[in-house]
Amino acid sequence: MTIQAVDPQQIAATEAREAEGESFEAFKKSFAYGRRNDLLFKFIKNLSDEDAAEFLRGLLEKLGRTIDDGDLGRLYEHVYEWNVRGYAHEAADRWQYDTGPFAPLAKPLSECTLGLLTATGHFDARDDPEPFGVKNMTQAEAIPRIMEFIRSEPTLSTIPLDTPRAELRVRHPGYDIRGAVADPNVNFPIDRLAELEREGVIGHLLPDAFSFVGATAQTPLLKKHAPQWAGMLQERGVDAMLLVPA
Template sequence: MTEETISQLKKSFSYGSRSDMNFKFLKDLTDEEVTKFFQELLWKLGDTLDDGNLQRIISHIYQYQQKGYVGTGRFKYETTAFTQVELQKDKMRFALIASTGHFVQGQDPKPFGVEDMTQNQAEERITDFLRLEPELTSIPTNTPPDQLKVRHGGYDVRGAIMDRNVNFPIDRLNELAADGIIGEFSSPAYSFVGACSQMRLQNHALPRWIEKLHNEEIHGLILVPV
């Protein structure tokens, strides 16, 4: 049996032999932090076996996810997407854009020309996605849940499959519009795969998308990054 170092272990969770999108953050921790993460996790599992309290496990994982992801981004922007709102929300027309990889059944964007690409295949081709200019997919806001699909090589999509509003909140925004809290929820909503070429996103895709939203007379944009 080949011995494995802590460094090799933590990297294996990020598109390696143990690839797991929920735990790929381990590669960005130090070896000491990874050791501490697993040791404390086992302690907390023991306590949970006694009292059934899963919250300590969830909190522990979230704590280390935050440690892993802080400061890992390579791209920095001089400006932000946030602008002071001057209109009243109940007079505004809102649109939704999410980097979640959603699309309507039968309208698969077919990345790289691949028919019915699976989630596993998307994860295996993450490096290819990171070179790709993103494509915006249109999703009518009345799309039934069973007609909305999701695929993204950069995160675990199981939560999004169980409840689309986890990261694509069209039902919640429809409710806000119906209750008069916002003026209108514009249809269609939009999604793209955020694991893409950031330079092509910034320099090529975004200017076109902004022009499109201006033409749709959108007042406010709900951005959901993953």
């Protein structure tokens, strides 16, 4: 997930200037780390005025129909389609590769040890990574510090699979965590993987899962941390990895 450079203080100043006669541009931007911040809908700021207006018109039109028939599917589909359009511009960012490596699976998955690593910002509350030295940082406190996260090196949290669910936390300034709070399996599928292990689909699960905040400095991740993580996982006997971005 790419997080575009934003400065909450600058946004606040812009919003203050325009408070008495808010432009549509300011309205769109207010959903991305502004006074109407909503990380599920922050993509609105990436849309042209015409497209943003069409997104909102369509949303209201479909909501009106859903009020009568209760069919939420059209609302999900509408949000999904505009979610895709809202991030399409990132397809041309700097991280493009013409070719890529490929490591074949050496044996059947039913004989493999599988690991889980996500960029979702999960952690064990008893081992809080404490970003920037802040104890018990909340999601609300993390969001305005998005740029500090993006400029900082990642911290990999180790999460034992038997972590009591009451101790499992998620905090990430770049995406809407409401779904992950309701059920970690939406992007950190520890329960579903354990079920597939019991079925014999997976030989073994590594007893620890791993997570970091994907809104992080990319060069240190690429050059330093990811190679270290690969070495650590191979030392622990992992045969393959399931990776999930936010």
